[in-house]
Amino acid sequence: MNGDALYSIGDLARRTGLTVKTIRYYSDSGIVPPTDRSPAGYRLYDIDALTRLDLARTLRDLGLDLAAVRRVLDREASVPEVAAAHADALDVQIRTLRLRRAVLRAVARRGADHLETALMHRLAKLSEDERHRLVHEFIDATFGDLDANPEFVAMMRSAMPELPDDPTSEQVEAWVELAELCQDPGFRTSVRRMAEFQAADRSGGDTTGLHHDLTEAVRARVGEALAAGILPASAEAAPFTESLTALYAHAFERADDGDLRRWLLARLEVASDPRAERYWQLLSVINGWPVPPALAPVFTWFTAALRA
Structure with a gap:
């Protein structure tokens, strides 16, 4: 040329x-x-x-x-400088589009009306800091001024929702539900009662921790009863109940007597709100953790057996 x-x-x-x-x-x-x-x-x-x-x-x-x-x-x-800046901008746009896609799929699956769609869109757009702030505000409102179990409160503060850059519709739905749960006055009142019960236990000298091993032992023992079709109010349930109260007496360094059973029944009833377990299930979905097996049937059976 x-x-x-x-x-x-x-x-x-x-x-x-x-x-x-x-x-x-x-x-x-x-x-x-x-x-x-x-x-x-x-x-x-x-x-x-x-x-x-x-x-x-x-x-x-x-x-x-x-x-x-x-x-x-x-x-x-230079071309490389401009290309790098544009690639960074595209990353932001891609994350935004992926989030919008997940919201739209969640809206379609739930059959959401216009108000619910607007709420889902608003909550899904929150930044990571804003999501964490919302959950921390919930924890502050329910546990902040109480001397509740410090290990449990620390666990709650460390378990923050981490919505990925490319969330699934299930993760978006879980985040929206968790955000709604944290702002629900009824749930806040329920969790506040749990915090007050923990604080009262600590003032009474209970500083024995979270008792994950005890929870697993209860799950296994009640699981045997459930698998055998044993009703909590039946005579066949008594050996299971006695073995469980013995475990609690040992873990909490208390006598296995009527006072222990009354205290244990009160403890289980305070913690019986199914939304508390739902909170951790939703966090697991959002963060891509294995969803823990449901404990509600286990402790419902145990509570009924204690009442009997």
């Missing part, structure tokens, strides 16, 4: 595949200014303009705006 040759807008259009209108727009914008003009006043372009136009088209096809294209063509920024 002759380096001194000059091309009309029509020539550039045929060589680049761009429309005359687009090339004229780039020319008017100063992206690809004309090299010269014909005697009749028509714009003419040299080989450098053709190269400049080809680069502008490539950058525009990659999604860069005209300001960024102009900076590259005017040598105010």
